[in-house]
Amino acid sequence: MSAAGRQWPHCGREKSDKRSSTAIKRVALKYCGGCNPVFDRVTYVEKIKSAAGPDIEWVTLDDEGLDAVLFVTGCETACPLRSIDFSQYKHALLIKDDNVSSQDLVKILLESEETNED
């Protein structure tokens, strides 16, 4: 199972108000510092952005009205975990490798709210 798949259920997902699944999602992108990554984080994110197309508006953690946060970390250490409280985000996805296809990852980001309604 991919790192992304493993992390998603543990990242503070909670129920939220129902919204249209076709609405554009605001997703904050946050990288680790990238000291010695085991995969090319930037290339991977470019693929994710390309797969998402106009369905996702990419913003930063400083922005408001976030639908989800995507943490892209270069190795198992996942340094942002040392300084960022993940529980403050309703939907936080942490990836530590590029094993999940970009399409699947976008699907997870876009379908997060339907899952929450279960």
Place this chain on the structure above:
Amino acid sequence: MKIRTKKDYIKSLRDQKVVIYYNGELVEDRTTFPAFIPHINSAAKTYELALLPENEDLLTAISNVTGKRINRFTHIHQSVDDLIKKVQMLRLIAHETASCFQRCVGFDALNSLYMTTYEMDEKHKTKYFERFLEYLKKIQEENFMLVGGMTDPKGDRSKRPSQQADPDLFTRVVEKRKDGVVVRGAKAHQTGAVNSHEIMIMPTQAMGEGDEAYAIVAAIPLDAKGITLIFGRQTNEERKFECGIDAGNCDFGMVGGEALVVFEDVFVPWERVFMCGEIDFTGMLVERFATLHRQNYGGCKGGVSDIVIGASALAAQYQGTLDASHIKDKLVEMLHLAETVYSGSVACSAMGSKTKSGAYYPDPLLANCTKHNITRFIYDISRLAHDIGGGIMATLPFDKDLRSPVVGKYVKKYMKGIEGISTETRMKILRLLENMTGGTALVESMHGAGSPQSQRIMYQRLGKLGQKMKMAKKIAKIDE
């Protein structure tokens, strides 16, 4: 933060007219001089990477003084996490430059002064910390590159500064005025000096009674009247002017670009003076600066070693030996050595502690071990690179021979390795290895941040030998 981009950085250097001599000639424009361009490119990475979201966590920090986001090279460490991020950042940048990027010395000067001026004020009721904070704000706001000016020429090492035949062999205050001090002397081996904005001069060693004039800390713009820089000659430096394969790493160079910085009666106003005569704090300042600087080496040299290891593997691949068991074994040994030096830097950071000022400080014993390993392991890594690369690394024809209409065909034919890889590609990687693993680059590993003997002295002080003897006696059931 006024300097943000590489363009800003180069413009700021061009706007500041510094007197620099290279090979006996005055350099008119330091930003376009071929021998300095690689060092400028390398230092510029500390600005460029800070603008990328994928590196901002390491290259930037929130200032404890202003609350603003700043370049990490101007930050005061506020936690163990900051100490670790410093090391991670150095490895990251080394992956981009494969060379020294020079800004850590100024970074370490700022941190060592922050904690030492605080304690100086506490004891002597001086106002250095407050003064230093104002200076720090300016550095953070402008995002200046600062030289950490510690090493004096030192003359006769058996004599104290005040006992030297020539009193200027240690940098000193020659006059105290109402509005400031006048400084004379020199700082040697100053990394990044030709492409920096300011220099922070600090005492080179613990000073005793009679050496008060040498207990001087001051921040001086490099264009101040009376400052002259003389660039240090490097191995193969003429290759920089060719901008070709033979330079190995023509974009970023091989070392930081060191210079002798001469102070011929340079005036410094009081607001830029952070120690003047307090000999009792010189030892503390030197030790702290040295520890902070020795902390770095597993980060930057670890990162540079990653490039050497990669280049060694490619050299082997291009000549068809990559799958040989002894080559694999040597590459594994290189990986072990690189990760060992990195471990040291992470360890001394992880064991760091809070000083009275609130700034964090690495474990000094572990930091010294880290640098001491560098004086050995980088040589070992380079030796293995030479072993893997083969003698061809030292005997390759010139780049111009490769391109010669007459002999180029012979170079292409006889310097060829495996099929599918051009001779030029093979030469590029061999030249990279040659330049990274010899000459000035190796000597820098030995003496940068202090020669090995200075680390051994620290072991004697910090190694708790007496405690170890007690433990051994207890185990051996010895009562006497």
